Amino acid sequence: MDTTNEMAAEAIYSVIPRNQKIIIIMLVSVSGLLSPLTGSIYLPALNQIAQDLKVKTSLVNLSITTYQIFQGIAPSFIGTLSDVKGRRPAYIVTFSIYLIANLALALQNSYPALMVLRCLQSAGSSATIALGSATVADMVTRAERGSWLGYTTLGISLGPALGPVIGGLLSEYLDWHWIFWFLLIFSAVITALMVTILPETGRAVVGNNSIRPPKWNLSVLQWWRLRHGKPMNGGAQDYVEDHSTIAKPRKRPNPLSSLLILREREGGITLGFGGIFFAGYFMVLTTLSEQLTSRFGFSSAITGLCYLPLAIGSLLSRFVAGRLFDLNFRRHARLLGLSLDLSRQQKIEVFPIERIRLEVCIPLVYISCGTVLAYAWTMESRSSLAGIEVSLFFLGLFFSGAQQGFNTLVVDTHSDIPATATAANNLFRCLISAGAVAIAPFLIDQIGIGYTGVFISGVWLCFSPLLWLVLLRGKKWREELKAKQDKKDAEKAKKEGQTA
Template identity: 25%
Template sequence: MPGSAETLNDTRLKFNEESGVAMNNDKEFDQIPVVQEGFQEGKTGNDGDPYLVVWDGHQDPGCPKGFKKRNKWIITLIVAAGAFNTTCASSIYTSTYEQIERDFKSSHELAIAGLSLFVMGLGIGPMFLAPLSEFYGRRPIYIVSFACYVLFLIPCAAAQNITTMLVGRFLDGVAGSAFLSVAGGTVGDMFEKGDLGLPMMVYTASPFVGPEVGPLIGGYINENTHWRWTWYVMIIWSFVQWVLLCLVPETYNPVLLQRKAAKVRRETGDDRYYAPYDRREDGILKTVLISCKRPFLLLIFEPMVLALCTFTALLLGILYLFFQAFGIVFRGSHGFTLSQLGLSFLGLFVGMILGVSTDPLWRRVYRRLVEKRGESIPEFRLPPGIMGGILVPIGLLWFGWTTYRSIHWIVPIIGSAIFGTGTLLVYSAVFAFLVDCYPIYAASAMAANSFSRSCFAAGFPLFSTQMYQALGNQYATLILALLTVAMAPFPFIFFKYGERLRKNSRYARSP
């Protein structure tokens, strides 16, 4: 019978290069193929079923890829601004340490825990927010989670003790994590593969730029007024962001096709018409459990995932460690004020912008590798990571050994810019490689990366002050540089031997 569950199971998802669809026998649906509409008699869907409702090409009014280009960019900028806001909130807190420690009579380590708990929330939230978006769509997740994000800023602003602040920070991180797990999908929903590079670059850069801007804004606020104004400003900014998010339409294809199928059933009076998601067998609980389990399976059984996730986690850990280290270096050695300390993070900001600006160069390298081989393989995504792996330890060594009081403060900031450029290149290469190497399990691979990064970013700030005070600025940074030297060869190793490793992988794309 047309539209039966058996028919749908016969067309269980396969990876389709033309439509960019990733599906598997575990029923982990990421997108729905863009094929000809099949809700009228005589028209067939992707599996020959006349009752399977799909898009009537990009000219279909409901298809996200058919949105006007201007509207696509407005939506992209709104969700990118949400990611920027969330990650800015993670680091703006660091400028409140002195006042919070005085007002709450807390230790410095306990105050730092507010940064660590927020970042840990950013890592935990995607585990269940991402699968929930599969059932309800992206728009409800944005609106509800960001509304909670704004509400959880209020306890931070009104806190009368450090416990309230820490609980509020953790819950705020969980609520704000939607933009690190769902927003990238919104951009991918709207743009064709050939046009996806620039908008995805804008979105990808936003959560990396946010942490550098946070101390800059917070420094001026906390130098001139009470620390609570940090949260008043964030509440106002975040509420405006939430209003903008309410204007963003749904872009998730499976949910939109469900709505289209329901409309067709109402218009035709025939209940046989259905969308693929109408016949999915997994419930919310099972989907969430799979989302929580598979990232750890990839970390355990896939050496490439483990190594590259550890490398990116180390880099983010060092980045968040800098929020304490910069204070020790620039306030202790160079006498910076709080606002000047915020400006010192512009080196990292400029470095990451430089990293983004090199994207055309790496695209040319990628095209030449593809032309030389005659086909595209995931390993061709790694050259930026190879260069980034070289720049990162150079930047750290430059920064560490120029932190003497006798050396002008601009010199270590230049070193931090080199570190920022290398970090951005490593991230861009690893993200692209994981998605290309594990197309069916891309969401799980990225979740594994996100979780490992959050663990390191949450843990490193907790021991940074003690490490820099005990070892000194130079030797503490030297240890960090040596750790990156140990990790730097992995992009090159996988570039050279990744294809061989994929042959024995249970999850990776086969050579």
Template identity: 25%
Template sequence: MQSESLQQQMNITFPQTTQTIVPLDTSCNDLHDGDSPRPRPRDRAESVNTLVDEEKGTIAQPIERIKTIGWDGPDDPENPKNWSNRKKWIATTVVAMFTFISPVSSSMIAPALEQVGNDLHVAPGFGQSMLLSIFVLAYAIGPLFLGPLSEVFGRTKVLYLAYLFFLVFCLACGFAQTQGQLLAFRFIAGLGGSAPLAIGPGVLADLWPAEKRGKAFGLYTAGPLLGPAIGPILGGFIAEYSTWRWVFWSIAIYTALMQIAGVFALQETYAPILLARKAARLAKEARESGNADNLSLQPTQTTPPLPQLIQRALKRPFYLLLTQPIIQALALYQLYLYGTIYLVLTTFPIVWTTVYSESPGVGGLNYLSLGLGFLLASVFASRLNDKIYIHLKSTRGFGQGRPEFRVPMMFPSSLLVVIGLFIYGWSVQFRTHWIVPNIGSFLFATGTIVSYQCSQTYCVDAYTAVAASAMSAVVTLRSLAGFGFPLFAPAMYDALGFGWGNSLLGFIALGVGVPAPLAFWFFGEKMRMRSSEARSE
């Protein structure tokens, strides 16, 4: 079903002619997902990107006798959902690799904080924790702009430009001479590095139908969680055998290589942009062929102007976060997950270098337990997620998919988070063999990424047409937790110890993480039905 306001936003008009070429409204471009189309909202003019006139850069109102330009049937090869599996997986992998390196940068400096403190005269405790966390604070701001802009100018342009920004300021971090410079450069690099966190879900929603989306998200969501676990391993050896400055320079080198690979491997996926290009191409061909003598790209009254369109897009994440119960619930749920992850990551250097007296390089190897949990859960849980979705769609949905069909795996994963935290905390408290806290870390990581993966896919399934803006709202709130939680971690563990400190996290996980899936399962559909933005089936 199409929205009238969406069609107005995407029309090219040609005055004084009997034929006008416009792109078909594809804001609901997931109609091949096997799900019911979204209901017509009251006002959705801000929900898709504009069609820009190739000469004037403006948007025209529709006039009489419009020829609609859409996909050439359900099997149109230009539709990203009909790309070959190879092409779609290449694009998914590139986005996942973009998403991986930014979280690596967020934590890679952790084992070298003592070196940084000595060189730049940064006091231990809060000062050094701020150097680590300031990067994640930028995650709470960048997505509010980058996600919506990708729904105006397209996914690839915003992603490439933002990551160029990230590359430049990662390089600058390696040349910082004062604490203030490093804080500023880390924050600005974080703004650019937040782009794939906001744009990546939109790319996957463009590419994959709902029945196959879980597997793609399994690869994508590994980045934000696997990155913070892998980063300290690499950073520990770099800090031990080189200087902390090479932590940032190595990230810049990797980012430059990914930028080059992305240019060749990642094409635009956002359907309104692709159809806008198609409409402009057909209009140009019509003029050149002489088949339409009066065909002109001189638009009539423009509505809305591009600045107004950008303004609407930038307001969208705030609107979603303030008015959508599903977004609020998912944001709070991921806030708890993300904050807990960064609290645990903050304790790791202390546990292995202080409690177990290991060198920074050897101590960093213990992050493999987290990385292994993240990786195995991403591979196996994502496949199971899609199978459960398809099964429930046929048995309980009567052929109709629902975002709530992503919830069942969150029940056991939430319990794994609780169990892992208790094992990790008390084994460190009593200084058991090093394998025991690693087992607890593995269980915690496994439960966390499954919960994270399911909640992320739930959000995209519910807000497919505006997936980038919806995830931007969620990322903003959860990133505040990733920034703030590590700042009070040293004081909490000094006061409570590792046993009761992690037990406190476990009790919070028991009180928040376990009831949350129940709420999504029993009340999620009711909350979506009350929303003009979420899909209602």
């Protein structure tokens, strides 16, 4: 199957130079840490906060649940905004809310204020992962997306593991208020970099970045370059504007667009299993601090450091799993007799993208079941700390790799609304994990940590056949959905033509 002539006629997917892409992806990757980092950073300080505010620890725990709920809902609104108006306005809105919330949290000493401001803080930070994934989808073709999205979504697994390390050290040696001062300073630096150097990448606004964006979408660096008569994107010269690369969403996005994805057979299964998968992982994360303290009597600082193996495993998975996804894409291209041009988008109609992603994901899911069991029974049997930490490392490694594949598949199959698709993923994941966090302590009290691990891995195993269903039938479902949408678009165009 020769696609050389077709590829030659197709426009370059993104005119942004590779070195600039790397800088952009590094920046959005760091920003993607904020939401999960913020959610977990004060886990080691819960007892200290409860004592200072003179409330029960269980009441402070409620702020974790409410944070998760807002973390799921808010990206549906911001993601929709970014798919239509661009990534920069969405980033500026979210970071403005987040900065105000952190400043207020650092200054307050009231439980009601803590609850309200944590919700505001969640609303401000939660869209960063969706925006980061969408930014990558704007610039990177499907053949390389596995690796690049892996770096961008690193925060999903690294943030919850790294947060307790930072929070434990700050609360132990300074004060729990310094957790929010730290987040304020960290986010202020990221915001300054975003405003200064992050270009607009939204394909509904700038296409393949050859089109000059509106004034409010220009970065400070782009504004300075244009004012001094230099190329906007930092190359030797600006590309000729190619308006054919503008990619408007097929449907008008709205906050309910995320829910509509759940109605799709493939989308609903992928998001549903991804939510259940993350909920089990989050049950381990949120109960780990209490389990370590009750068994070993560790301080907040030492407990926080015990999360490091999870963080290291999560970080390593981004290199290993991302590479596997891209290699599998190339393998399928060879099987189809296609040559890959990484500068041009690969047509999803040709590639069995569900099979490409899930052939890597599904084995990682089954291995993750084993690592959860290893962790739970090592903790239950009161074995050495080394055994617990080794099992946590492998849990971070294999869980993060599988989660990375689910995130990439959702973006691949909704390329016209990548931020909305990632927001839908975030919505399902956060709402299910909010419920899981609420039942986790009760479950451990009733059946013990060992059988809680059996419960988590058992749920994953019971729902895993649905992934095989997507692998085998997902391409057919996607084609049927597209045909149905094309028919609707044709009928709509016909009616509008008759009206005119």
